[in-house]
Amino acid sequence: MPPYPRTCAHYSANMQSVLHVGPVNTEGGMATVIRILHENPPQGWRASTLSTHCNGNVVKKYLKWRKSFIEFKKVLSNTQLRPDVVHIHCASDWSWWRKRRILKYAINKHSVPCVMHIHSGKFSTWLDENPKRIIRINEALDSPLVTTAVLSDYWKGILGEKIGEVVVADNPIDPRIMITKGEKTANVERDELLKDNTKTILMMGRNDPIKGHAFAIELFQRVRKKIAKIKLNITGYDGETGEAINSLGWVSEDNKRALLESADVLLVPSKYEGQPMVIIEALSCGLPVICSDNIPPTPSSVVRARGNDIDDWESKLINILNEPPSSNQIISDSQPHQLENVRNNWLQIYSTALSK
Structure with a gap:
């Protein structure tokens, strides 16, 4: 044959x-x-x-x-x-x-x-x-x-x-991940009733130093000293983590959508990228994103932090956790994709x- x-x-x-x-x-x-x-x-x-x-x-x-x-x-x-x-x-x-x-x-x-x-x-x-x-x-x-x-x-x-x-x-955007504004609103209302007010930070990427897993963990540990009720879900990583950090390995597309929907903010501290799929996927779910300014220009709703300047990252992450932006503009920014x-x-x- x-x-x-x-x-x-x-x-x-x-x-x-x-x-x-x-x-x-x-x-x-x-x-x-x-x-x-x-x-x-x-x-x-x-x-x-x-x-x-x-x-x-x-x-x-x-x-x-x-x-x-x-x-x-x-x-x-x-x-x-x-x-x-x-x-x-x-x-x-x-x-x-x-x-x-x-x-x-x-x-x-x-x-x-x-x-x-x-x-x-x-x-x-x-x-x-x-x-x-x-x-x-x-x-x-x-x-x-x-x-x-x-x-x-x-x-x-x-x-x-x-x-x-x-x-x-x-x-x-994978159609299995994409959600509508109406779905996002319903999810937010549901989550407000069910969750214990613990904020979830998400970092996703393959197990490669350029993705910045170690930086994300360090940032999380610093912010947790100021906001106690937070946790970090991190995928594609097999190194040491710490308290309130869930290392999930590589996840399926179905699990990816669940993680994006349940998170409060996505971190993308990569050293370089072409056009990160995870940012596009997060936008389609109405999820706020903070990315490194090493990454090429991103939609206006994406918050950009200075490279490895952990103080800048900390300030912007705390701000999003305390004052989450509207999901409507975030979802709109995914339209070209x-x-x-x-x-x-x-x-x-x-x-x-x-x-x-």
Whole structure:
């Protein structure tokens, strides 16, 4: 039986097809975006995925990549399986160089249009580390068959100057997480009746030092000296915690929604990000957010704190806990990331890629 990527259930023979290539089954925001786009392709399209990454040591990751690349070549060599567009999801460093091979094979061997979707918030600084790197990347992207997508107008301004023409593609909100303003109001009224007035602080992210778990714990311990009835739920972390801190590991999408709904504020102290999915998800639930100013520009309802300035973070966190903002503006700020808006944007991007 020939290899075939996992395919979206909404299938019709006359639909156009897109193949998503990237870290489909691993932890993190990129995998979440791939899953949402795979499950919700644009109208008139069907979607499939090909996983190129796995957890484990370097050898295991290399073997997974090699197997995936072989499978990719088999799929594109079969005219019955070949997609109309290949949507490649990449970060920086080795993620880019691996995906570059996918890109070159698709456009040079089979003339298949490709979207190179850059997710990393580190991509620009990584480019600047080596001028020759910019030249090589531009050579790879310089083809009418290639469309380069970035996460926001901010990244368009920065990366467009270095790698040429790019299009903007906002990350989508998972429809399983999104709630309406009416639901939020009902939840607030219910919670006021049920909870013991303990405020819940939430910090979510994979187990990586750049996410700032240790900083969030230190901040929580400082604030708890001034506001006793608070607790911290923290995901994706396996280090030492402390009193009133719940370390939850990696959580499912259903558990993620429950955590977002029950929290009073979300902390995002990352050292860098592209467009953090957790911020978008929190906004869609009407949850106040405090993020580091290391993160690219965010909607107006997001409170920004200075890097690792824990005094600034402490002041802003105490203010939100004591005087929570209205959820209406917070939910409104998630509008560009609503699923239908994102689907329509990808329809335009894919259609344009096919017409070049």
